[in-house]
Amino acid sequence: MVTLNHYLILSAILFSIGAAGVFLRRNLITILLSIEIMLNAVNLTFVAFGRALGSADGQIIVFFVMTVAAAEAAVGLAIVISLFRHRESLNPDSFASLKW
Amino acid sequence: MTPLLIAQIVLTLFVFIALLHSAAAMVWVERRLAALLQQRLGPIRVGWQGLLQPFADVIKLMFKEELRPRAADPLLFALAPIISATAAFAAFAVVPFGASTTFFGLLDEPLKLQVADVNVAVLVIFAIASMGVYGIVLAGWSSNSKYSLLGGLRSSAQMISYELSYGMALASVLLIGNSLSVADLVNGQAGVWFGFIPRWFLFLQPLGFLIFMTAGIAETNRAPFDFPEAEQELVAGYHTEYSSMSFAMFFLAEYINMVTVSAVATDLYLGGWHGPFLPVSLGWIWFLIKVGALLFFYVWMRWTLPRYRYDQLMAFGWKVLLPLSVINLLATAAGVLYFGL
Amino acid sequence: MGSETIAFYLFGAIAVGASLLVIAQRNPIYSVLLLIGSFGALSGLYVLLDAPFVAVIQIIVYAGAIMVLFLFVVMLLNAPHEDTEFDERVHPLLRPGPMRFGAFLALVLAVELWWALARGGDTGAFPGGSVTSVSAIGKSLFTDYAFPFEVTSILILVAMVGAVVLARRDTPRERRERGGA
Numbered sequence: 001m002v003t004l005n006h007y008l009i010l011s012a013i014l015f016s017i018g019a020a021g022v023f024l025r026r027n028l029i030t031i032l033l034s035i036e037i038m039l040n041a042v043n044l045t046f047v048a049f050g051r052a053l054g055s056a057d058g059q060i061i062v063f064f065v066m067t068v069a070a071a072e073a074a075v076g077l078a079i080v081i082s083l084f085r086h087r088e089s090l091n092p093d094s095f096a097s098l099k100w
Numbered sequence: 101m102t103p104l105l106i107a108q109i110v111l112t113l114f115v116f117i118a119l120l121h122s123a124a125a126m127v128w129v130e131r132r133l134a135a136l137l138q139q140r141l142g143p144i145r146v147g148w149q150g151l152l153q154p155f156a157d158v159i160k161l162m163f164k165e166e167l168r169p170r171a172a173d174p175l176l177f178a179l180a181p182i183i184s185a186t187a188a189f190a191a192f193a194v195v196p197f198g199a200s201t202t203f204f205g206l207l208d209e210p211l212k213l214q215v216a217d218v219n220v221a222v223l224v225i226f227a228i229a230s231m232g233v234y235g236i237v238l239a240g241w242s243s244n245s246k247y248s249l250l251g252g253l254r255s256s257a258q259m260i261s262y263e264l265s266y267g268m269a270l271a272s273v274l275l276i277g278n279s280l281s282v283a284d285l286v287n288g289q290a291g292v293w294f295g296f297i298p299r300w301f302l303f304l305q306p307l308g309f310l311i312f313m314t315a316g317i318a319e320t321n322r323a324p325f326d327f328p329e330a331e332q333e334l335v336a337g338y339h340t341e342y343s344s345m346s347f348a349m350f351f352l353a354e355y356i357n358m359v360t361v362s363a364v365a366t367d368l369y370l371g372g373w374h375g376p377f378l379p380v381s382l383g384w385i386w387f388l389i390k391v392g393a394l395l396f397f398y399v400w401m402r403w404t405l406p407r408y409r410y411d412q413l414m415a416f417g418w419k420v421l422l423p424l425s426v427i428n429l430l431a432t433a434a435g436v437l438y439f440g441l
Numbered sequence: 442m443g444s445e446t447i448a449f450y451l452f453g454a455i456a457v458g459a460s461l462l463v464i465a466q467r468n469p470i471y472s473v474l475l476l477i478g479s480f481g482a483l484s485g486l487y488v489l490l491d492a493p494f495v496a497v498i499q500i501i502v503y504a505g506a507i508m509v510l511f512l513f514v515v516m517l518l519n520a521p522h523e524d525t526e527f528d529e530r531v532h533p534l535l536r537p538g539p540m541r542f543g544a545f546l547a548l549v550l551a552v553e554l555w556w557a558l559a560r561g562g563d564t565g566a567f568p569g570g571s572v573t574s575v576s577a578i579g580k581s582l583f584t585d586y587a588f589p590f591e592v593t594s595i596l597i598l599v600a601m602v603g604a605v606v607l608a609r610r611d612t613p614r615e616r617r618e619r620g621g622a
Contacts (some may be wrong), residue, residue: 010457
């Protein structure tokens with residue numbers, strides 16, 4: 001029997017994998033991919049709760065989250081491209097020139 | 101294992117094999133039609149009227165050496181044709197090609213002539229079309245050669261640009277048909293007006309049909325939109341480095357995509373399997389005739405029109421076709437609102 | 442062991458496995474492709490949750506558009522694998538101190554999640570329901586949520602313009618005005 005708890009635990013696992021990716025990876029594109037994993041975990045939570053509470057609102061919020069994620073991916077990748085043009089590197093540590 | 105389940109499995113296998121044969125038939129049709137349009141004979145020697153020519157082609161391709169450039173990424177190089185071919189076959193899974201039938205009473209309930217009846221079928225077709233882009237872009241990248249990379253990037257940019265107009269033309273049909281299931285849309289086109297004009301959505305949406313077919317031709321990378329794989333421009337574009345059966349898979353994917361676009365256009369605009377003089381249970385004959393007509397149109401376009409240059413192609417997609425499809429959608433919405441179609 | 446349970450565990454395993462490989466891979470192209478696999482599994486999970494519209498939209502938007510964008514960027518930047526001179530030193534977060542703290546924090550969070558889920562009285566089983574129809578979502582979207590819908594379209598426009606501006610190279614005239622390359 002698959003219950004709501006199963007979905008919540010799965011979503012928590014996916015979210016923590018995404019968060020680990022953001023902290024541990026040193027490649028700007030992989031960091032953006034990990035952010036997408038986190039957003040997907042949240043989507044799963046919304047849809048699961050929407051199903052458990054019997055309303056379609058969960059799916060509508062997922063619709064908006066996906067749209068915002070698309071916009072954010074586009075702008076994020078544009079920033080990555082212009083950063084790459086400056087330093088020829090995708091490692092966030094190479095953009096540390098403002099550190100004292 | 102009820103009889104219905106067995107019938108469904110048989111149907112799935114039947115559709116798969118029928119698609120393979122349709123690709124083979126398209127090879128022959130294309131070569132003979134091209135010859136006819138160019139006032140020459142074409143293949144007439146292999147079998148009666150050259151009908152065994154596609155099989156000869158396949159056997160020749162099988163015997164070629166399977167090459168892989170040393171600098172190519174082995175996993176992606178092998179994966180790309182698989183993705184292309186799989187997406188091409190999968191898109192046909194939600195296209196119905198005949199009315200529900202009980203096979204003369206052998207089955208208890210009618211079997212829909214559709215591999216999977218999803219009630220969001222139109223969106224599924226669109227989704228699988230967007231997955232087909234990956235086969236091309238990965239082929240271009242993994243071959244690690246400049247012609248392939250340019251061809252792959254151009255081809256995939258073209259496909260995702262024309263997907264927008266494709267989707268909007270689909271959306272306009274949905275407004276009239278009031279359902280996302282393709283079978284419902286076809287059944288909404290049964291019957292005639294004034295006794296002889298069939299109730300096809302083509303007559304309600306002429307501009308939409310033109311947009312759909314144009315976007316479909318661009319989606320399948322066929323002339324006049326085949327710049328990314330044109331011989332004179334880019335050697336062979338994204339499948340330059342492929343030979344033998346991998347090349348055959350790309351070839352197969354292209355023809356099956358053509359068949360799928362024609363089948364979807366038939367279901368959405370030309371009334372699917374409804375037609376005069378035949379009972380609905382034999383409607384699949386009409387379906388085949390209509391799909392055949394659209395495929396003839398495809399081949400005819402290829403050998404008649406010169407190809408668009410890449411920047412002309414992209415400009416056409418974004419600056420002409422997309423605004424037209426938006427206008428079509430708005431006009432359809434206004435029409436549905438005011439005339440209660 | 443109903444078919445729904447098997448499907449849930451299968452899709453869940455694919456989603457988790459693919460996500461783990463995404464963050465463990467060196468080659469960014471493989472990361473993108475594995476993430477597409479993960480999205481496919483999530484789409485299957487949405488179908489299990491009686492949300493076919495969201496499942497198909499997930500494929501169309503995420504797997505079919507956003508990931509193509511990522512793939513294009515990775516290819517055009519010809520992103521090398523991670524730079525070796527930065528990789529040679531041990532990452533500050535991978536030293537023993539932070540690792541132990543991270544493990545402790547993860548344990549605390551897992552225990553808290555377990556506690557929150559276990560103290561709910563009901564098992565959290567799903568009520569009987571039907572597949573959400575697209576027309577219900579559409580009605581709600583255009584009546585209750587009409588304002589966010591319109592705002593989202595402006596958001597996409599802003600993002601499009603922003604992306605084009607950010608990724609643009611200077612035109613020759615701007616380069617001259619700036620005083621040379």
